[in-house]
Amino acid sequence: MGLRAEAHQLFDWTIFNPRFLLLKVAHQTGSWFVNSGDQQSQASPCCDTHVRKLLLAACALLLFMTAHCRANDAPQRVLILHAYNYTFPATTAVSEVARRQLIERSSRPIEIEAEFLDLARFPSEAHAARVAQFLHDKYEGRHFDLILSMGFGAIPFLIKYRDQFAPNVPVVFAGGTKDHFAGYKLPNDVTGVFSSFDPDKILELAERLQPNARHLMVIGGSSPNDRSWQRSAREAIERRAPRLEIITRYDFSYDALLAEVSHLPSDTIVLLLTVYSDADGRSLIPQLVATDIAKAASAPVYGPFETFLGSGVVGGYTETYASLGASAADVALEILSGTDPSKIAPHVNPRQAFRVDARAMDRWGLKRTDLPPGTIVQFHEPGLWEQHGLLVVAVASVVLIQSVLLIALLFQRRQLRRTQRSLEESEDRLNFAATSMNIGFWQFDRSTGALWVSEPGRAMFNAAKKGLWTRDSFLAAVQPDDRLLAASALEGNLKVHSRAADVRVVASGGEIRWVSIRSRSNLDEVSASDSVSGAFVDITDQKASETEAELHRQEVAHLMRVSVLGELSGAIAHEVNQPLTAILSNAQAALYLLEQDTPNLAEVQDALRDIVKEDNRAGSVVRRLRGLLKKGEPRAELIDINEMIGSAAALLRSELISRQVRVETELSASRPTVFGDSVQLQQVLLNLIVNAMDAMAATPEKQRRIWICTRETKTGTTEVIVSDSGHGIQPRDSKQLFSPFYTTKDHGLGLGLTICSTIIRKHGGTINLQNGEAGGAIARVSLPSRLMLTAAQ
Amino acid sequence: MVIPSPWIAIVDDDPSVLKALSRLLRTRAINTKTYESADEFIGSLPENTTDGLPECLILDLQMPDMNGLELQRYLDDAGIRIPTIVITAHSESDMRELCTAAGAEAYLLKPLEDTSLLDAINAIRAKTARSTRSP
Structure with missing residues (x-):
């Protein structure tokens, strides 16, 4: 009954484990023909004998043909034998990786069956024999290409019972140290991958992390398997004495042990080996034991297995079960592809390393700097930096950039203020200078007609200090005769960069003031600038000075003319005297002639003509003189x-x-x-x-x-x-x-x-x-x- | 033998003045010959004889090239004695003295009165007459 129940249990687990669902279907498909044959024979008891023979012949032929056709595509069958049951995480971890790798990497279809021998909980020979018989019964008539053995416990079982349910089927094992295998002579077709158990390395790790440790407590179970681990560890343990006080707890009551470890001195190293059962015969799962002990212990606990990590154990020198499974799958695939298993020697899984649980280290205040080089730190809860490092960097960068920008902006603002202040001061000075010199600034936007004029400039045109000014309001202040000139200067010209025009403006008192409009065109066809700027300069005083200077100049010029003519007065007098001399002589001659009894009138007439001529000559000299001597406007x-x-x-x-x-x-x-x-x-x-x-x-x-x-x-x-x-x-x-x-x-x-x-x-x-x-x-x-x-x- | 009638030479660079003085003296039955420059007058002088010389020379002082004073000096240097009446618009006394020193019989300012001129001519004629009567 027990065997049936376990078989049922195994069956159920396989059914409901989704990872195995596909295999189960393949399994059922692969079994179909035999079953259909059975069903067929049961379903037709009353059929005609000939017909039955024909059908059987057809089926046989079909089977033969199918078998022939599928010779190359026939699935290879692998039986995974777990030494323990499915509650042992180590074996399930190893088998899961191995199974997946077999399916993924095999060139042919693989059918996998899995069986759990549960030898840890049931170490009796009777159980082994029952399981062997169960397997025999279950797989009778079914051929396996390979047995994959998970956990050392299955090796003695296979050596003893393989022929009973899988004769001559090569075996690949995964797990178990070389020490475990020391007492066994493996058949040629049994090969595989050893686990490397190196207690010396584990203790080295412990000593580095706890350099002040004075005690070493070694804990192991009471099962044969446990004893095997303890033997393997003995030499490394004994080497630590007398530096460390060695305390071994191999035969203990589990509860008493938990109580004891809770009162250990803090300078104790606890090395936990396997505990499959305690002295009371209580069957235990090593990983759960590790969890309990690590939780109860008042000193750090170390162990040889990957599965211990995460349960509170600080760490050890371990391999991953995944790597063990992968290595075993490699060997299995090699054999399935035709390699003689005897040609593949058993070898150690090369993928071992120091591994520690960061949380456990933190619990005991152990320093990471004490870890051996290359130690793999697991369960490390990343700090803010590690967890959000990129984000932190990004945020910090953004903050930094923003800060820099902020500082730059503040600096720029300060510079801007300084520049603004300087500009205001400069503008004040300019305004002061402009006001002192009667200068006003202006800018005219040709596109809008808007005219900006500084305060002194507005004052020149009697305009209000504020308010909108336009071209027309500006021109209205200019004398009508000068408006054309003013408009021309204001509006600028593309061809003439700068120009000036002097215009008259009627001041508030009615007096005429002169304003010079100096303009500089910013008109540019390329930049599409459409503004003209310039200055208004009150040149009334300048104009007055110019007029005065002109008058003075005229006066001086006149004086110079008078001076020159004065110097020439003798010559000029001579020029006048000559015609006067002629006039007088002619007149006296004429008078004398007229006094005669018979005056020569022709001569008189000629004399008079000469008088007129000479008078004109004298007159012309006088006119020239008068012209040169007169004062007046040019x-x-x-x-x-x-x-x-x-x-x-x-x-x-x-x-x-x-x-x-x-x-x-x-x-x-x-x-x-x-x-x-x-x-x-x-x-x-x-x-x-x-x-x-x-x-x-x-x-x-x-x-x-x-x-x-x-x-x-x-x-x-x-x-x-x-x-x-x-x-x-x-x-x-x-x-x-x-x-x-x-x-x-x-x-x-x-x-x-x-x-x-x-x-x-x-x-x-x-x-x-x-x-x-x-x-x-x-x-x-x-x-x-x-x-x-x-x-x- | 034909005794040439006396005549007066007038030298002035101004043709209007020449014509007017010539007309004035002609109305008083005085023959005149007019010259517009000193050179023209010198060119008209007979060589190596005093015959044909004018009885009087009315000379304008201010003329281009050779002025009246220079002509006086030239005639003096040449040994040609012609009583000279200087007419000028210049009233400077130094010029009057220079002309007198050079032998001018009269120094008349332009515009000149006919009586002054005729008086000066008559005075020269009287002086000339006295000098010709003396042994």
Whole structure:
């Protein structure tokens, strides 16, 4: 009954374990034909014998054909024998990895059966025999290609009973140390992977973590399997004495042991080996024992198995059951693919390492720095850093970046404030300077017509300090005659970058003020800028000064003319006296003739005609004099330059004769004309001729010569050249000739050439003096021609 | 032998003045010859003889190239004695003295009265007459 119950238990577990569901289906599929044959034989007891024979023959043929066809695809069968039952995590962990690897890596279909011998709980020989008989009965007629043995406990069972249920089926074992196998002679077709149990390494780990330990308690169970582990550990344990006080607890009552370990000194190392049963015969599961002892112990507990980790044990030198299962599966697959098992020697699972439970270490205050190099720390509860390191880094980075940005922004803000303050101060200074100098700033947006004007600027136009200003309101403040000019300056021009226009504005008191509109165009077709900016400058005082200066200049010019004419008074008197002499003589002659009895009237008439002619001549001299002596506003008129030269020469005729100076002229036949003030230009000419005469004072009389030439240049200017045969210009004087009050004459004021220069500049021309190649000085006056002026205007 | 009638030479660079003085003297039956420059007058003088010389020279002081004073000096240097009446618009006394020193018989300012001129001519004629009568 017991065997049936266990078989049923095994069956149920296989059914309801989802991992095995597929295998179960494969198993059922693989069993179908035999069962169908049975069912068929039971279902047709009354059928005809021939028909039955035919059917059986057909079935046999079908079976043969199917078997033949499936020869290469026939599944290979593997029986996994667990030494213990399914509650032992170690064996299930090993078998699970092995099973999965077999299925995944085999080139052929694999059918796996699993059986749990439960030899730990039922170590009796009778149980083993019953299980062997059960397996025999269960798998009778079924061939296995391989047996995979999980846990050392199955090895003695297989050696003894394999032939009973799986004769000559090769065995691959997983687990058990070499020491476990020491007393057994393995058949040639039994090979596998040993577990490596190295108690020395476990104790090395314990000693590194507890360098001050004084006691070593070794705990092991009472089952044969437990004894085997204890034997394996003995040598390593005994090596620790007498440095450590060795306490072994191999035969104990489980409850008493738990009580004892709870009162151990803290400088105790507890080495827990396997405990499959206690002295009372109580069957135990090592992993659960490890959990209980680790929980109860007052000192750290170490063990040789991976399954102990996580139960409170600090750690040990262990392999993973997964790696053991993988290594065993490797060997199994090799054999299933045809390798002779005797050619594969049993070998140790190479994948062992120090493993510790971080939580247990923390519980006992053991330091990670004491761990041997390469120790695998499991169950490490990652700290905030490890758990959310990336997030922490990201957040920290963001915070850092934000902080940097914040600092940068604060710095920038500070800089901005400083700049703003500096700008305000600068603006204040600028405004102060602008106000002091009567300057207002403005900016005009051509697209909107809006006009911004600074306060001083608004004051110039009598506008309110605040409020919107537009082009039209600005122009309304300008004198109507100047509005066109003002609008042109305000609106700017793409071609003219900067311009200025002087306009008149009626001030609040009704007085006229002059404002200069200086504009700078920001108009740019590329940048699409559409604004013009500039400044308003109150130039009323400047205009007044200019007017005053102009009046002074005119006054000085007049005085200079008077002065020149004064110097020439003798010559001029002579020029008047000549016609007067002729007039008087003619008149007296005429009177005398008329007194005669028979007056010669023809002669009288001729004399009178000469009188009229000479009177006109005298009148013309007087007119010229009056023109030169009069004061008044400059008057622009068309001037025949040749005629003006003739007039000047006539006025100076007597003086020239008196000084024995010969005048030669070479006047342009095109009769060049200029637009200007004839009195002023005549003054320039007289000045140049008088200067030339003065320059020739020391020149021998026969060589005194003034040459006056007029010509029109290709550039459209009219040139008047006055050259002499005098001493020329001394180098020291050349740069100062036009400077006020600079004279080379003994009696000169030094204003003649200064005034000449001013007059010519006012006429848009130039004047220069230089030495002639043949000696003497050459004065060259260039004036814009009438046509040029007209075009300019 | 034809005795040439006396005549007076007038030298002035201004043709209007020449014409007017010539007309004035002609109305008083005085023959005149007019010259517009000193050079022209010198060119008209006969060589190596005093015959044909004018009885009087009315000379403008201010002329281009050679002025009246220079002509006086030239004639003096050449040994040509012609009583000279200087007419000028210049009233400076130094010029009057220079002319007198050079042998000018009269120094008349322009515009000149006919009586002054005729008086000066008559005075020269009287002086010339006295000098020709003396042994």
